[in-house]
Amino acid sequence: MKPLIGVSTYREQARWGVWDQLADVLPAAYAQSVERAGGVPVLLPPGADDAASAVVARLDGLLIAGGADVDPSRYDAEPHARTASWREDRDAWELALLDAAPVDLPVLGICRGMQVMAVHAGGTLVQHVPDVVGSERHSPGGAEFGDVDVDVLPGTRLAAAIGDKGSVRCHHHQAVRDHPGFVAAACAADGTLEAIEHPGHRFRLAVQWHPETRDDAGLFRALVAAAASEGGD
Template sequence: MTRPVIGISSYREQARFGAWDTTTDLLHANYARSVEAAGAVAVLLPPQSAGAAEVVGRLDALIIAGGADIDPARYGAMRHPMTQHNRLDRDAWEWALLDAAEAARIPVLGICRGMQLMAVRAGGRLEQHLPDVVGHGEHAPAPGAFGWTPIRTTAGSTVRRLVGDEVQVTCHHHQAVADHPGFEVTARAADGTIEAIEDPERPFWMAVQWHPEYGDDHGLFRGLVAATGADAVPTALTESVAPPTAACR
């Protein structure tokens, strides 16, 4: 059997490891572990100035991962004081990856920032600081700490089929989707925050605000693999999946 190949967008950050302190392409390992557990092969896709179509042409599916705040100029908004750490190179690269994935008609899963970028690309906008809207900071309780948020999914949705009716999810975000042209909202938190969106015109073009790569339920990743139509052999994780030691937004 041939395992499907799933590309995952990644960070480009200053990092220290071994003898080095240098600009590094990196990503929390739980993304790749979750893809492996679902029966596929993970390939990291660091920001680049060109080549998105060539990369996507070799993939069976795409994941847009979590990360820094999207530049508010992308959705025509003034910058909120709490909107920080923009990565313009990553905004452009992931936008190009989504353009190529749409053209190639491959399945896409957005995670946290990934959901926000997919909504913005569709012409939507973001709430730049969610505590201003919901009155609390439980979606990102502290740097390096996840919040636990109860969500309810929509009947008949893909996300309900993959994760169930109600579930506690792991989250770390201070922004959220406000408008989402072309997408249907298929999950919300108890405070009304949009937690999942799906494009009804595509077989698997969806995104979630939480971090499904942390925990033992790999339903979303299995659904993504199944949507490729390729053979897959699920495997057990070789290492435990644990919360990160640094914030994963």
């Protein structure tokens, strides 16, 4: 059977057809990428924290998707002037999913997902990358993605999935500063951390870029393959 991959979603006011109401939404590219890699996507809108264990028990893999900034209080920081629009319900839900995820459950984080995974581990974030690197190339503004060259550390799970370097599409004004338990897996030329992975887990990997926005299937294939090797027994 194809592995079930849970994908976290937004809960936002949205408009479609004649409707303008609160909705659970996510760009279709996430689910399509999972499907193309051979998995079955299951969307996971923010829910009650105590439901996370029941949800995770039914999954073969977990994908923490991109989205808004993480609430700085989650890592004991005051908000930067450019930190905004965090969603307390989504923060709580995704952290609960990670709390409930057993060590052998494959987990992939994308953009915000990498930041959530680092904060869950007790890490902290750079709240505005341009303050550090002096440019906005990682998030040029609006719906535009920044093309960023990354170097992948050899010998990592990430290198096995996508190779040792390449150009990626970024849309993040924040980044991971500290990541207890994780090791760096890729960096941009300006020093921005672009990927982390956890050597103590079978597959727990996160990237700061958006592989779902281009034909960049290596990460999704790796996630689904890891999920199938466990969930398909």
